[in-house]
Amino acid sequence: xxxxxxxxxxxxxxxxxxxxxxxxxxxxxxxxxxxxxxxxxxxxxxxxxxxxxxxxxxxxxxxxxxxxxxxxxxxxxxxxxxxxxxxxxxxxxxxxxxxxxxxxxxxxxxxxxxxxxxxxxxxxxxxxxxxxxxxxxxxxxxxxxxxxxxxxxxxxxxxxxxxxxxxxxxxxxxxxxxxxxxxxxxxxxxxxxxxxxxxxxxxxxxxxxxxxxxxxxxxxxxxxxxxxxxxxxxxxxxxxxxxxxxxxxxxxxxxxxxxxxxxxxxxxxxxxxxxxxxxxxxxxxxxxxxxxxxxxxxxxxxxxxxxxxxxxxxxxxxxxxxxxxxxxxxxx
Amino acid sequence: xxxxxxxxxxxxxxxxxxxxxxxxxxxxxxxxxxxxxxxxxxxxxxxxxxxxxxxxxxxxxxxxxxxxxxxxxxxxxxxxxxxxxxxxxxxxxxxxxxxxxxxxxxxxxxxxxxxxxxxxxxxxxxxxxxxxxxxxxxxxxxxxxxxxxxxxxxxxxxxxxxxxxxxxxxxxxxxxxxxxxxxxxxxxxxxxxxxxxxxxxxxxxxxxxxxxxxxxxxxxxxxxxxxxxxxxxxxxxxxxxxxxxxxxxxx
Ligand SMILES: Nc1ncnc2c1ncn2[C@@H]1O[C@H](COP(=O)(O)OP(=O)(O)OP(=O)(O)O)[C@@H](O)[C@H]1O
Ligand SMILES: [Mg+2]
Numbered sequence: 001x002x003x004x005x006x007x008x009x010x011x012x013x014x015x016x017x018x019x020x021x022x023x024x025x026x027x028x029x030x031x032x033x034x035x036x037x038x039x040x041x042x043x044x045x046x047x048x049x050x051x052x053x054x055x056x057x058x059x060x061x062x063x064x065x066x067x068x069x070x071x072x073x074x075x076x077x078x079x080x081x082x083x084x085x086x087x088x089x090x091x092x093x094x095x096x097x098x099x100x101x102x103x104x105x106x107x108x109x110x111x112x113x114x115x116x117x118x119x120x121x122x123x124x125x126x127x128x129x130x131x132x133x134x135x136x137x138x139x140x141x142x143x144x145x146x147x148x149x150x151x152x153x154x155x156x157x158x159x160x161x162x163x164x165x166x167x168x169x170x171x172x173x174x175x176x177x178x179x180x181x182x183x184x185x186x187x188x189x190x191x192x193x194x195x196x197x198x199x200x201x202x203x204x205x206x207x208x209x210x211x212x213x214x215x216x217x218x219x220x221x222x223x224x225x226x227x228x229x230x231x232x233x234x235x236x237x238x239x240x241x242x243x244x245x246x247x248x249x250x251x252x253x254x255x256x257x258x259x260x261x262x263x264x265x266x267x268x269x270x271x272x273x274x275x276x277x278x279x280x281x282x283x284x285x286x287x288x289x290x291x292x293x294x295x296x297x298x299x300x301x302x303x304x305x306x307x308x309x310x311x312x313x314x315x316x317x318x319x320x321x322x323x324x325x326x327x328x329x330x331x332x
Numbered sequence: 333x334x335x336x337x338x339x340x341x342x343x344x345x346x347x348x349x350x351x352x353x354x355x356x357x358x359x360x361x362x363x364x365x366x367x368x369x370x371x372x373x374x375x376x377x378x379x380x381x382x383x384x385x386x387x388x389x390x391x392x393x394x395x396x397x398x399x400x401x402x403x404x405x406x407x408x409x410x411x412x413x414x415x416x417x418x419x420x421x422x423x424x425x426x427x428x429x430x431x432x433x434x435x436x437x438x439x440x441x442x443x444x445x446x447x448x449x450x451x452x453x454x455x456x457x458x459x460x461x462x463x464x465x466x467x468x469x470x471x472x473x474x475x476x477x478x479x480x481x482x483x484x485x486x487x488x489x490x491x492x493x494x495x496x497x498x499x500x501x502x503x504x505x506x507x508x509x510x511x512x513x514x515x516x517x518x519x520x521x522x523x524x525x526x527x528x529x530x531x532x533x534x535x536x537x538x539x540x541x542x543x544x545x546x547x548x549x550x551x552x553x554x555x556x557x558x559x560x561x562x563x564x565x566x567x568x569x570x571x572x573x574x575x576x577x578x579x580x581x582x583x
Contacts, residue, residue: 166442166443167443168435168441169441171422171426171433171443172431174421174422175419175422175426175430177421178419178421178422179417179418179420179421181415181417182413182415182416183417183419183430183431184381184401185381185401185411185413185415185417186401186430186431187400187401187405188430188431246419246420246421247421
């Protein structure tokens with residue numbers, strides 16, 4: 001369903017302005033979509049557990065700075081990048097350990113990490129912008145070249161989806177998020193699963209930091225990491241991942257990211273006033289979410305009230321055929 | 333299997349105060365007792381989910397120390413927990429195989445969903461558990477069906493030696509209960525599986541069990557063969573000890 005909303009939006013913007021469907025816009029659009037997609041995938045790992053990682057956006061701000069510092073300290077760029085990813089993993093591990101072992105809700109744990117990391121970025125950079133370390137091929141591959149970000153994002157989506165849907169680890173993420181006690185009683189190592197999810201989330205956040213750093217070509221210590229993180233959460237949730245845990249989809253997060261990217265890019269092109277833009281974007285996200293949630297409820301026959309019946313009507317229009325086919329398959 | 337002097341407290345509440353209990357090969361032991369007596373806690377300890385504060389467990393005469401549910405499973409101990417330990421959002425077959433998935437790809441552990449689905453379907457068919465499909469999420473099943481899935485999960489593997497059933501029939505209709513009782517009795521007879529069954533329904537206990545233990549306030553207070561006792565005697569024992577307790581409390 002959310003995919004349909006995306007297509008409808010794309011058609012709307014294309015009709016409204018010929019610039020939207022142009023080749024030059026394709027690379028612009030992809031730079032909107034790619035980071036949101038990776039953040040979305042990162043958050044699906046923790047949201048499916050019923051946890052959240054607020055700090056992933058701040059890891060994103062920190063990571064390219066770390067590469068610069070390590071590079072200044074004499075490490076080669078590639079080595080610096082690898083060490084930085086390890087540091088990001090350690091940050092995720094700390095988030096996970098505090099949440100799992102000390103029993104602090106992840107919302108609070110990672111809220112703490114947000115400020116701590118922000119402090120580290122500001123202290124270490126003195127609030128001054130710098131250029132990312134490394135040029136040439138490394139920079140191009142890691143976000144410098146127009147389409148490299150989106151290629152990375154899609155690759156990460158494929159790997160993320162496979163991990164999530166096709167491996168025991170992925171199954172255990174859903175199991176733990178769905179019923180932690182039951183999973184523990186079935187012998188699933190709940191703590192280990194959770195910590196790994198925080199690690200993955202953080203590493204992905206750090207990786208997007210490289211992509212955007214090399215794309216933009218300068219590193220701003222004041223970048224608002226929280227808003228980027230929230231785009232990721234929004235993409236995941238619009239795509240059908242439940243904040244309450246137990247249900248997540250990587251493909252949904254990818255599509256959600258495309259919808260948000262199309263919205264941002266489209267509004268830019270049709271030239272909505274910069275102040276109105278945030279308002280419209282907010283309303284558009286709310287609208288997409290309400291529709292999505294109600295459709296989901298209607299599908300399971302629980303939709304209530306006006307929105308419920310609206311959603312049911314919409315669904316009947318859309319899936320009159322598909323629903324029947326599904327029932328027939330079950331009957332067989 | 334044997335446990336000696338098992339104690340367990342949650343904070344200031346002492347739930348088990350020295351439980352001694354034994355289970356012979358192929359034997360079916362019933363455990364009864366009031367709500368909150370500590371029966372489920374005992375089961376969770378025997379299956380390695382909780383560790384006791386003190387006490388010792390023996391398997392085949394050898395002292396063992398279980399560190400986890402996985403550890404207990406390696407010793408052939410399987411459990412149906414009172415809460416059933418099912419994940420609502422997952423399909424029936426994923427629940428049946430939870431944490432014992434059939435995988436391919438070595439260390440990467442890719443799920444072999446096709447195999448699991450087929451095996452689940454075959455096993456549930458064999459033990460005559462009736463569900464719409466192994467693909468439906470467990471949340472779509474009725475209480476009795478969920479219970480049947482939990483029992484099926486614990487009995488699926490051939491290497492189960494000790495089966496712990498914490499109120500396995502609580503939500504079951506007469507027909508389904510009979511099915512589970514038959515399954516359990518069959519396991520005990522043909523494969524020599526030992527069983528510990530917790531149930532508040534004494535009729536079930538007498539139907540299923542060779543021996544019955546009463547747990548009261550964290551201790552085993554009665555241990556009799558079902559042959560040597562009767563429904564009336566057991567009920568009388570429970571009622572009188574209940575009276576005594578009230579008198580003690582008011583004194
Ligand atoms: N994790 C826990 N934390 C604190 N107290 C607990 C915990 N688990 C059990 N208890 C307490 O231990 C006592 C015994 O609980 P248990 O579940 O073993 O009883 P039970 O005999 O199985 O009762 P029922 O017949 O109702 O299932 C209860 O008073 C319960 O409140
Ligand atoms: Mg109990």
